[in-house]
Amino acid sequence: xNVTHNEAFAxxxxxxxxxxxxxxxxxxxxxxxxxxxxxxxxxxxxxVRCIIxxxxxxxxxxxxxxxxxxxxxxxVVTVDVADKKLLTEETLSLYGDKVYxxxxxxxxxxxxxxxxxxxxxxxxxxxxxxDMLEGAGKEISKKTAEALYLGxxxxxxxxxxxxxxxxxxxxxxxxxxxxxxxxxxxxxxxxTKSRAYVQFETLxxxxxxxYFDGKCAVIVITQxxxxxxxxxxxxxxxxxxxxxxxxxxxxxxxxxxxxxxTYKVSVRTNxxxxxxxxxxxxxxxxxxxxxxxxxxxxxxxxxxxxLKVIGEALxxx
Amino acid sequence: xNVTHNEAFAxxxxxxxxxxxxxxxxxxxxxxxxxxxxxxxxxxxxxVRCIIxxxxxxxxxxxxxxxxxxxxxxxVVTVDVADKKLLTEETLSLYGDKVYxxxxxxxxxxxxxxxxxxxxxxxxxxxxxxDMLEGAGKEISKKTAEALYLGxxxxxxxxxxxxxxxxxxxxxxxxxxxxxxxxxxxxxxxxTKSRAYVQFETLxxxxxxxYFDGKCAVIVITQxxxxxxxxxxxxxxxxxxxxxxxxxxxxxxxxxxxxxxTYKVSVRTNxxxxxxxxxxxxxxxxxxxxxxxxxxxxxxxxxxxxLKVIGEALxxx
Numbered sequence: 001x002n003v004t005h006n007e008a009f010a011x012x013x014x015x016x017x018x019x020x021x022x023x024x025x026x027x028x029x030x031x032x033x034x035x036x037x038x039x040x041x042x043x044x045x046x047x048v049r050c051i052i053x054x055x056x057x058x059x060x061x062x063x064x065x066x067x068x069x070x071x072x073x074x075x076v077v078t079v080d081v082a083d084k085k086l087l088t089e090e091t092l093s094l095y096g097d098k099v100y101x102x103x104x105x106x107x108x109x110x111x112x113x114x115x116x117x118x119x120x121x122x123x124x125x126x127x128x129x130x131d132m133l134e135g136a137g138k139e140i141s142k143k144t145a146e147a148l149y150l151g152x153x154x155x156x157x158x159x160x161x162x163x164x165x166x167x168x169x170x171x172x173x174x175x176x177x178x179x180x181x182x183x184x185x186x187x188x189x190x191x192t193k194s195r196a197y198v199q200f201e202t203l204x205x206x207x208x209x210x211y212f213d214g215k216c217a218v219i220v221i222t223q224x225x226x227x228x229x230x231x232x233x234x235x236x237x238x239x240x241x242x243x244x245x246x247x248x249x250x251x252x253x254x255x256x257x258x259x260x261x262t263y264k265v266s267v268r269t270n271x272x273x274x275x276x277x278x279x280x281x282x283x284x285x286x287x288x289x290x291x292x293x294x295x296x297x298x299x300x301x302x303x304x305x306x307l308k309v310i311g312e313a314l315x316x317x
Numbered sequence: 318x319n320v321t322h323n324e325a326f327a328x329x330x331x332x333x334x335x336x337x338x339x340x341x342x343x344x345x346x347x348x349x350x351x352x353x354x355x356x357x358x359x360x361x362x363x364x365v366r367c368i369i370x371x372x373x374x375x376x377x378x379x380x381x382x383x384x385x386x387x388x389x390x391x392x393v394v395t396v397d398v399a400d401k402k403l404l405t406e407e408t409l410s411l412y413g414d415k416v417y418x419x420x421x422x423x424x425x426x427x428x429x430x431x432x433x434x435x436x437x438x439x440x441x442x443x444x445x446x447x448d449m450l451e452g453a454g455k456e457i458s459k460k461t462a463e464a465l466y467l468g469x470x471x472x473x474x475x476x477x478x479x480x481x482x483x484x485x486x487x488x489x490x491x492x493x494x495x496x497x498x499x500x501x502x503x504x505x506x507x508x509t510k511s512r513a514y515v516q517f518e519t520l521x522x523x524x525x526x527x528y529f530d531g532k533c534a535v536i537v538i539t540q541x542x543x544x545x546x547x548x549x550x551x552x553x554x555x556x557x558x559x560x561x562x563x564x565x566x567x568x569x570x571x572x573x574x575x576x577x578x579t580y581k582v583s584v585r586t587n588x589x590x591x592x593x594x595x596x597x598x599x600x601x602x603x604x605x606x607x608x609x610x611x612x613x614x615x616x617x618x619x620x621x622x623x624l625k626v627i628g629e630a631l632x633x634x
Contacts, residue, residue: 159476159489160507162500169490172476176483183479187587190477194564198522205519247511270504 001115003101005128008117009136011101012077017047019073021095023086024053027237028154028189031055033079033103033125035062036147040133043141047071053088056234058188059154062147075100078113080125080151082106082285103128105155108276108285123163126151130171142179149180150189157241158190162289197236200229204239210249211307212314217243220303221256233258240290244268250317251278251310255302262296265306273313281309318432320418322445325434326453328418329394334364336390338412340403341370344554345471345506348372350396350420350442352379353464357450360458364388370405373551375506376471379464392417395430397442397468399423399602420445422472425593425602440480443468447488459496466497467506474558475507479606514553517546521556527566528624529631534560537620538573550575557607561585567634568595568627572619579613582623590630598626 003011012018020037022030034050041048050067076095081087082104084096102113105122122128126148133140140148152172156164159172176182193201203225210217219242226232233256244252252268265282267275268290275291282305284293295302320328329335337354339347351367358365367384393412398404399421401413419430422439439445443465450457457465469489473481476489493499510518520542527534536559543549550573561569569585582599584592585607592608599622601610612619 159499160503162504164493164499164503166490166494169486169493173483173486173490176481176486182476182481186477186481187479191558191562192564193562198563202519202522205515241508245508245510246515247509 003115003117005117005119005132005135008101008103008115009132009138011115012041012046013044015046015075015100017071017074018049019076019095020048020050021076021078021081021087021091021099022052023081024088025234026053026055026059028059029124029126029151030080031059032062032147032149032151032154033129034147035064035067036126036129036144036151037077037079037103038064038067039141039144039147040129040138043144044138049073051088051091054234056237058192058235059150061185061188062143062150078102078104079129080104080106082108083110084112103132106285107287108280108291110285121165123161123165123168124151124155126155127168127171130175134174140175140178145175145178145180146185149175149182150185153182153185154189158186163287194231194235196230200225200231200236201239201242203229204236204254205242208243210246212311214246214248215314215317216251216253216307216310217246217249218253218255218303218307219243220299221254222299223257223259233264240266240268244270250314251275253306253310255299255306257299262294263299263302264292264294265302266290266292267306267310272317273310278306278309278313282306320432320434322434322436322449322452325418325420325432326449326455328432329358329363330361332363332392332417334388334391335366336393336412337365337367338393338395338398338404338408338416339369340398341405342551343370343372343376345376346441346443346468347397348376349379349464349466349468349471350446351464352381352384353443353446353461353468354394354396354420355381355384356458356461356464357446357455360461361455366390368405368408371551373554375509375552376467378502378505379460379467395419395421396446397421397423399425400427401429420449423602424604425597425608427602438482440478440482440485441468441472443472444485444488447492451491457492457495462492462495462497463502466492466499467502470499470502471506475503480604511548511552513547517542517548517553518556518559520546521553521571522559525560527563529628531563531565532631532634533568533570533624533627534563534566535570535572535620535624536560537616538571539616540574540576550581557583557585561587567631568592570623570627572616572623574616579611580616580619581609581611582619583607583609584623584627589634595623595626595630599623 099113107120256264269275279291279293282293416430418432424437573581586592596608596610599610
């Protein structure tokens with residue numbers, strides 16, 4: 001059942017002993033929305049715990065050790081999870097069919113929870129949570145504001161992406177006025193590259209190839225590139241933005257080899273190309289201009305399969 | 318004489334036949350504040366004209382040809398000019414001592430105008446102009462909002478830099494709600510790199526050297542690099558941000574060879590290092606964490622002179 005922001009808050013007010021889950025390979029919005037909700041519910045006197053995959057160092061500041069103290073949960077809430085398949089293997093098997101409330105912002109959300117608060121106009125799950133807390137008149141603490149800012153900033157590329165609305169900027173303004181240290185968070189998340197990452201980015205840019213008269217640019221990341229530079233997938237999320245940045249590119253693709261030899265594909269597009277449609281062909285999904293999917297096969301097969309679908313999407317442009 | 322936002326607006330209301338000037342090598346805030354003020358004054362029924370240096374293609378969208386129609390001005394207004402020496406040679410000699418009103422946001426501003434509206438807490442001259450117009454109850458049109466957004470976004474690195482306050486984000490939210498196409502402007506200004514620029518950036522990153530245990534990183538740009546990649550100084554402003562992005566760097570320096578063989582130095586720092594203090598040593602200035610100066614001499618002499626001052630600044634850290 002779809003619920004409004006106020007209804008979702010009312011549900012949360014009524015329940016206790018809550019477990020919060022988010023998607024695997026957590027990004028800033030997953031971490032931010034999980035800990036923002038954790039702090040807000042703790043401040044309301046609830047027992048709350050979290051289960052989360054490994055968090056990249058740059059995103060770990062709102063993570064609170066106390067959030068992992070075990071107790072038997074009665075209710076499960078997910079944040080920023082568009083599809084239960086995106087939970088970790090363990091949480092999927094334990095809780096996939098027992099989610100009481102899902103809070104999300106993905107247009108391509110596949111409903112799996114008893115109650116769902118979905119706002120596809122929101123830039124981030126953190127924006128949805130802000131609206132829910134503000135709408136309910138709940139005071140937003142500095143810690144909650146900090147976690148919410150992380151999510152909103154991450155999912156908008158620090159307010160660069162076109163999912164940034166006047167409301168998103170209003171939310172960010174409120175969060176900063178409530179004490180979110182935006183300069184410091186931005187510096188850690190967006191302005192700091194390790195030497196290892198700088199080397200990795202150089203290797204990645206060397207692998208860049210363009211197709212279809214420069215309308216498509218593709219970077220292929222191999223496990224060897226992580227090894228040579230001492231990086232890991234979790235540290236290199238931001239590479240996804242690079243191919244689309246080149247002038248004239250309508251579809252920017254990053255194809256990452258995973259440890260098991262399969263491939264994770266992230267697609268960023270400019271209008272009128274839909275990244276979500278391209279990725280849905282392969283059973284993936286996401287937003288109109290930023291989506292993902294997973295493929296298996298040999299590297300050249302994977303690249304060719306992706307290029308074929310993109311070629312179709314670019315055909316009449 | 319220092320004037321308040323309201324007093325500055327009252328001065329503008331009283332005068333007519335206005336010439337607007339900004340600093341040479343105009344960045345997004347120079348272009349944005351010039352054209353925002355141009356549109357706002359035109360909407361108030363004034364005769365207004367502008368003189369501006371060559372504008373980089375990426376920043377040219379608010380530029381309006383009509384703004385260059387000549388007539389004999391009665392009053393000169395500068396925007397985003399911290400020191401009259403930053404005017405172009407021609408405008409300095411013609412108007413340097415005849416500025417009626419200067420609107421600026423640089424802490425290190427050296428007063429030169431009859432009246433000065435200076436708000437050093439504002440992220441951008443465009444934020445000062447927004448506050449002046451909003452404070453006076455003047456309706457902000459879509460064209461003015463677009464130009465103002467350009468300046469605020471440029472000077473905050475699209476809301477990444479620590480000069481972004483809650484008020485800055487509020488201003489941005491208002492501008493977007495008044496029709497500034499933020500997604501499109503961000504894509505043009507921040508998310509689009511020409512192939513030439515991508516090549517230039519690779520060359521620049523190859524020249525990067527670190528000093529003082531990695532606390533200082535320096536990139537040297539030569540005229541040859543522009544030639545080899547088909548770029549120019551005006552297209553490569555964003556390079557200034559790169560050295561400071563490397564983990565552990567407190568002072569990031571870009572030294573650019575100019576056509577006349579002298580050097581333009583831009584310094585970006587992290588706390589507790591003051592970029593303004595470093596640049597003031599060489600007669601330059603700017604903000605605490607982002608400043609600039611100009612030096613002449615042979616390349617190695619210039620690099621060593623800058624490193625010596627930075628070494629002093631880093632000594633007790």
